[in-house]
Amino acid sequence: MKLDLHNVTKCFGATRALDALSLRIPAARVMVLIGPSGGGKSTLLRVLGGLEVPEQGTVTLNEHRLTGDPRALQAYRRRNGFVFQQFNLFPHLNARRNITLPLEKVHGHPPETARSLADQSLERFGLLDHADKLPSQLSGGQQQRVGIARAIAFSPEVLFLDEPTSALDPEMTAEVLELIQELAEAGQDIILSTHEMGFARAVADEVAFVCSGKIEESGAPQTLFGAPVSPVCQRFFSRVMRY
Numbered sequence: 263m264k265l266d267l268h269n270v271t272k273c274f275g276a277t278r279a280l281d282a283l284s285l286r287i288p289a290a291r292v293m294v295l296i297g298p299s300g301g302g303k304s305t306l307l308r309v310l311g312g313l314e315v316p317e318q319g320t321v322t323l324n325e326h327r328l329t330g331d332p333r334a335l336q337a338y339r340r341r342n343g344f345v346f347q348q349f350n351l352f353p354h355l356n357a358r359r360n361i362t363l364p365l366e367k368v369h370g371h372p373p374e375t376a377r378s379l380a381d382q383s384l385e386r387f388g389l390l391d392h393a394d395k396l397p398s399q400l401s402g403g404q405q406q407r408v409g410i411a412r413a414i415a416f417s418p419e420v421l422f423l424d425e426p427t428s429a430l431d432p433e434m435t436a437e438v439l440e441l442i443q444e445l446a447e448a449g450q451d452i453i454l455s456t457h458e459m460g461f462a463r464a465v466a467d468e469v470a471f472v473c474s475g476k477i478e479e480s481g482a483p484q485t486l487f488g489a490p491v492s493p494v495c496q497r498f499f500s501r502v503m504r505y
């Protein structure tokens with residue numbers, strides 16, 4: 263995928279969550295956003311995914327120039343998949359139905375096709391045995407994997423993941439990170455935010471450090487982690503890598 267953000271500003275009241283942010287990535291399979299809490303990662307993901315409309319600036323993802331037009335935004339959102347920190351599964355529906363429902367209602371697939379796509383997706387992630395369970399009967403890692411299975415069931419152009427492992431313990435984190443890595447290797451374009459620096463380094467082909475609503479520094483993971491230029495990044499790494 264390629265992306266181009268120019269002078270993007272997004273405010274919430276008096277807070278400038280994104281502050282004239284610019285970023286050009288000519289080609290990447292997996293783009294990872296890192297940086298301090300409150301820096302603007304989630305807001306940037308939401309803007310890139312068409313879930314928030316910036317007050318200023320231009321956003322182009324692949325060939326799509328995002329506008330504020332509600333119909334165009336809705337069509338754009340439907341082409342992409344989203345997974346958030348909290349699992350966002352429907353609590354009263356079993357794993358399979360959590361996947362078939364949006365396939366039917368949002369993407370217009372007939373029930374048989376939806377079921378077959380859902381089962382393919384569940385099987386791919388080793389979840390078919392859990393298809394009939396409610397979210398409350400699944401572990402956190404399994405719930406998050408169902409969330410990812412749901413997001414990729416309709417083959418999204420880009421998969422957006424906002425801190426997909428932050429609510430998980432280390433073992434479940436590993437389980438979800440492996441799945442994301444596998445999707446990336448299979449050719450899925452992914453934009454994700456994470457606090458897992460080891461994972462960011464392993465999976466990304468582009469990393470952007472987001473801080474105070476701007477891109478402080480961006481580049482290949484070897485460069486950004488190995489020899490960051492910005493003192494802000496250096497300080498951040500020296501703190502988060504210490505423990």
Ligand SMILES: Nc1ncnc2c1ncn2[C@@H]1O[C@H](COP(=O)(O)OP(=O)(O)OP(=O)(O)O)[C@@H](O)[C@H]1O
Pocket residue numbers: 274275277278279297298299300301302303304305306
């Ligand atoms: N819906 C909202 N209403 C008001 N302020 C918001 C909203 N969303 C984000 N903000 C503010 O915008 C800034 C950026 O927030 P954002 O959630 O993008 O940061 P983040 O980098 O994702 O942080 P974290 O690592 O903690 O998830 C913060 O100051 C936050 O308080």
Ligand SMILES: [Mg+2]
Pocket residue numbers: 303304305424425455
């Ligand atoms: Mg966030």
